[in-house]
Amino acid sequence: MRRSQRLVLITKHLTENPNKIIPLKYFAERYNAAKSSISEDLNIIKSSLSYSMEGVLETLPGAAGGVRYRVKNSKDKIQSLLGELCELINDKNRLIPGDYIYLTDIIFSPEYSYRIGEVIAEKFLEKEPTCVLTVETKGIPLALMTARALNVPLVVARRDIKVTEGPSVNISYVSGSSGRIQNMALPKRALSEKARVLIVDDFMKGGGTARGMTELVREFNAETAGIAVFISTEEPKEKLVKNYTSLLVLEKVETLRGIIKIRPGIF
Incomplete structure (x- = not known):
């Protein structure tokens, strides 16, 4: 196999397995090449990724070490994505009474959910979450793509208990937008003690659902590593959770006047 072919295949494998430590021995055996040759290949890939700002290749020394690809986008690329999303959403034809x-078309789009998940994952890489938690709503695709970019499991809290998932932990929480009491359940096997949980949701108004998920995490003696939402509303300014990250902020929506005003969040 020529080096050019090997470079393509190694890059493909690394980007398809983000945030996963892969020993040099794996590539040497798979492509029948010396470790020194693989090391040179990885240096070329690392330099190319750094130059193009399309990701980061980290080398981890030691017996359990290897190489790891991590998502990294330039600020311009992130702002370009947020601007593109704002332009899509600011279309008055999206208004519903x-x-x-x-x-739904944006959140369930493989292209956009993939790109949004990468941006969220990059934001919380240093927090080293061990899983991503969401509730069974439209936010599942975004949470799944975030989990993929972090290479951690996705955990989904349900509104109703499912017998097929065994014993569950159930909580009641107050919705921040409606003030109604709602329920949320998570199987006991879903989270382990001391887990570091990244909460991802599609929409936040008052923050009640996000707060409910943080309380659910606490019931497992786990830790909330962060909270990320696709869109949050500007009002009310005081949410039921603090220190959350919002990709977009909805400033105003008026169906009768045909107005949608949304902007990039502070990211």
Whole structure:
């Protein structure tokens, strides 16, 4: 195999397995090459990724070491994505009676959910989450792509208990937008003690659902590593959770006047 062919295949494997430590021995055996040759290949890939700002290749020394690809986007690339999303959402044809906005096509788009998941994952890489938690709503695709970029499991809290998932931990929480009491359940096997949990959701108004998930995490004696939402509303300014990250901020929506005003969040 020529080096050019090997470079393509190694890069493909690394980017398809983000945040996973892969020993040099794996590549040497798979492509029948000396470790010194693989090391040179990785240096070329690392330099190319750094130059193009398309990711980071980290080398970890020691017996259990190897190489790891981690998602990294330039600020310009992130701002470009957020601007593109704002342009899509600011279309008055997305308005639904009741001052709602149609977002399903964006959230369930493989292209956008993948890119949004990478941006969220990059933001929380240094927090080293061990899993991603969401609730069974439209936010599942975004949470799944975030989990993929972090190479950690996705955990989904349900509104109702499912017998097929065994014993569950159940909590009641107050919705921040409606003030109604709602339920949330998570199987006991879903989270381990001392887990570091990244909470991801599609929309936040009052922050009640996000707070419910943090309380659920606490019931498992686990730790909330961070909270990320796709869109949050500007009002109310005081949410039921603090220190959350929002990709976009909804400033105003008026169906009767055909107004949607959304902007990039502070990221």
